[in-house]
Amino acid sequence: MENFSEWFHNVLEEAEILDSRYPIKGMSVWLPKGFKLRKYITEELRKLLDEEHDETLFPLLVPENELAKEGIHVKGFEEEVYWVTHGGSKELNEKLAIRPTSETAIYPMFALWIRSHIDLPIKLYQVVNTFRYETKHTRPLIRVREITTFAEAHTVHVTKEEAEEQVKTGIKIYSELFDKLAIPYIVSKRPSWDKFPGADYTMAFDTFFPDGKTLQIGTVHNLGQTFAKTFDIKYETTESTHELPYQTCYGLSDRVIASVIATHGDEKGLVLPAIVAPVQVTIIPIIFKDGQEEVLSKVEEIEKLIKDNGFRVNVDNRDIRPGKKFYEAELNGTPLRIEIGPRDLKENKIVLTRRDTLEKINVSLEDDLIDIINDLFEDMTKTMKNKAWKRLNGNVISVETLLESKKTIENGQIASIKWCGEDSCGEDIEEETGLDILGTQEKTSGKCIYCGKDAKYNALIAKTY
């Protein structure tokens, strides 16, 4: 895959994930196959969130005065907001913003809902589309003007400690999701100039793309009391005083889907973890004029068996050559392919092919096929995960000098440096290298790579999307 950009663009189109020819910049159409992939990914996320959050749905439009309330927040988004200014030909009294994110839609309602400490904590989420007028070059799923799959959670707590704890929970939930999807990630604390507008601090997930750039795939923000103050969210304590609660919010987007595609795909097309594959098993009958009844009845029998055990199975009955079906199944990332033909039946077996390694496995008709499929899916996800993590870990390089870090990044890798943690120093580093400090990780000792003062953290520098 020497040209990732081109590969990504092609695979989205050829595997019918989405059609980016929609006549508005940065907006694409989810095609049936892509929509299913998206659906299964969001279902996995919902399962995780539903354990302690409630799903809700807030309106798309935000009145101008609400959007404008939180100064720092609005400043972070104002150049990217789409506005609704007219109803028909009549100009609206108050402009309506199309949400770029939903804090300003949700928090005025929190102010109404929260009266007492008994109402807390609140933990809810929604999966919606949001709009941002991107002026940079857009890219399907990665930088878009309509984020079609914005899964945002918002929580409110009595104590600062609880909010801190919630940040950890958010990180845990996202880690679990990425583990299921076999996506490797780095969690770091964003530098202060790169945090969510209005947040106290931002924890971020970045993954590593095949072209050597990192992609932010999730963020968890500790909002402190900033928004509570702005939106006048207060609760009554046991002592009948009124206090500001602490808030967090965290979100994922279409970029998670981009990562599943980019992380595992190969020159033949998509490679998908079985858990989210639109079709998990495709059965390809090999039909000749003679003996097709036998083959077709065996195909039907095996299809029923697999289906009854809860797998998404498809029989490719089309009147085209098998070879073409093989290529298509590979392009679509179908985890498991089963070939059934007269030759196999004579030998009392069927042939399985796993998508990740393309290894062919002969399975006797006497064996327990379902057990084998379950084991294979588990092993495939594990194999994909190991491979992806190995690539990420192998590309994080500890460096001692700025020059080395530049070389590392030019080499398509991520540099780990020691950093003092001072804003001015960090911004100088970014200025000088033209690169981004992703964020800081564990505390460290030694000297800052740039200013030479005592280093406080390990920080990561990379070329980012």
Add this chain to the structure above:
RNA sequence: GGGACCAUAGGGUAGCUUGGUCGAUCCUUUGGGCUUUGGGAGCCUGAGACUCCGGUUCAAAUCCGGGUGGUCCCA
């Protein structure tokens, strides 16, 4: 934020320099028909394009201006 390049069937392209030969090339795709089917089938017969708006000209896919969309580089 600044700059460069690009736009021809569903996808990929030739033609553009030097306007007329274009009633537009080739591959892929695609409708119908027959023969086929263990890694992208073959034959027959059909279908499908000059990004949009304006300008120059006897004449524009080709030249000029703008819009829209795309790609890339620098900050």
